[in-house]
Amino acid sequence: MSRDDADDPDAAGNRRRGSGGPLLRDLGEFGLIDLLRRRYGGRAHPGELSIGDDAAVVRVPRGRAVLSTDMLLEGTHFSLDYFLPAEVGWRALSANLSDLAAMGAAPLCYLAALAAPGRTPVATVDGIFCGMAAAAAPSGMRLVGGDTCRGDRLALSLTVVGAVERGRPLTRTGARPGDLLYVTGSPGWSHLGLRLLRGGRPAKATGWRGEAMRRHLRPEARWREGMIAARSGAVAAMIDLSDGLLPDLSHLLEREGLGAILPEEAFPFPPAFRKAASALGIDPLAAFLAGGEDYELALTVPPRRRRRFLGAMRRCKELPVTRVGRVVPEPGVWLSRDGRQEHLVGGFSHF
Ligand code: ADP
Ligand code: MG
Numbered sequence: 001m002s003r004d005d006a007d008d009p010d011a012a013g014n015r016r017r018g019s020g021g022p023l024l025r026d027l028g029e030f031g032l033i034d035l036l037r038r039r040y041g042g043r044a045h046p047g048e049l050s051i052g053d054d055a056a057v058v059r060v061p062r063g064r065a066v067l068s069t070d071m072l073l074e075g076t077h078f079s080l081d082y083f084l085p086a087e088v089g090w091r092a093l094s095a096n097l098s099d100l101a102a103m104g105a106a107p108l109c110y111l112a113a114l115a116a117p118g119r120t121p122v123a124t125v126d127g128i129f130c131g132m133a134a135a136a137a138p139s140g141m142r143l144v145g146g147d148t149c150r151g152d153r154l155a156l157s158l159t160v161v162g163a164v165e166r167g168r169p170l171t172r173t174g175a176r177p178g179d180l181l182y183v184t185g186s187p188g189w190s191h192l193g194l195r196l197l198r199g200g201r202p203a204k205a206t207g208w209r210g211e212a213m214r215r216h217l218r219p220e221a222r223w224r225e226g227m228i229a230a231r232s233g234a235v236a237a238m239i240d241l242s243d244g245l246l247p248d249l250s251h252l253l254e255r256e257g258l259g260a261i262l263p264e265e266a267f268p269f270p271p272a273f274r275k276a277a278s279a280l281g282i283d284p285l286a287a288f289l290a291g292g293e294d295y296e297l298a299l300t301v302p303p304r305r306r307r308r309f310l311g312a313m314r315r316c317k318e319l320p321v322t323r324v325g326r327v328v329p330e331p332g333v334w335l336s337r338d339g340r341q342e343h344l345v346g347g348f349s350h351f
Helices: 009-016 024-040 085-103 122-139 189-198 207-217 223-232 245-256 271-280 284-290 303-313
Strands: 064-073 106-116 142-150 155-164 180-184 237-240 259-263 297-301 321-328 332-337 340-343
Touching: 024 122, 024 142, 064 085, 085 106, 085 122, 085 155, 085 207, 085 223, 085 237, 106 122, 106 223, 122 142, 180 303, 189 207, 189 271, 189 284, 207 271, 223 237, 223 297, 223 303, 237 245, 245 259, 245 284, 245 297, 245 332, 271 284, 297 303
Parallel strands: 106 142, 259 332
Antiparallel strands: 064 155, 106 155, 180 297, 180 321, 237 297, 259 321, 332 340
16 A cells, blocks of 8 residues: 555545545555554454454354355446445445345454555545444444455455354245245335436435435345344245345245245335335336345245244334235246236346
């Protein structure tokens, strides 16, 4: 980070744009690590080590560790033209946390590897880590380490660690014909938010606009719901919705050679969601079925475990689960409406 690239026009541009403060090259690698450790480093409990040694040491519960990594490149997965640094951090952390949620794991800690050009304002990296810390805070997940190096563009690789103490982690396999299909919350909002933002970012957003923006910029991973679902012992298979309900559902079904029927009248379309979709000229059905990045959970429950499942999920007071269909023995996903069935996978072209 300390090599000089003084003739760099972007650096001059950053200064001109008034991002003002120091650049990473002014701070150097160790200065940056020290700043991140002081501001965002997780506390080490007795017998543990957080940022600063060769590796982190954390106490782990009995049971099994659950681990996941994701990598984000500037220009490919995010752009600072559209997102504030804190939003990039929030979304990155939430996407990773959602992978733990989808296994039913309790979040423990995370590591963040960062590559960045020397011309990057320190405030940009600070913002990204601030967003990650804010998204991690409710779950108690702590930053315990990472790596920092110089690169030609920003890249962020997060590793999250969780644990399943009792029972087993929930996987994408295990759905059976006849299983009931549920989703948490109301998928589709994130796509509405994206479309709203593409039309120019509103300076102040309230009502449905505020909700659509929040759901796209600051999605909340359903780690509580995932843990409760797993502990209920009533769920057969589970996945988080990152690509969209249809593509993600096919991950639950295809490997088992199964399909699903989704009755349209069952879909969770709250009035504000319908209003937002209509104002943006988007079919709510399209946003629900094909919109990505909602980070809700989709799961299947054998009918005989339905009561146990619903009883357990009542503990997630704010977030309802909705039954959106059932698993069938034939491959393919079908939308049923007005007494007719429409084949969806590959044939859904409302976007
Ligand atoms: P090493 O040379 O052994 O890889 P580093 O100098 O890269 O050590 O890292 C020193 C400490 O700082 C380690 O504990 C590492 O986990 C932590 N660290 C480095 N970069 C980051 C980062 N981007 N976020 C959090 N912790 C970091
Ligand atoms: Mg290192």
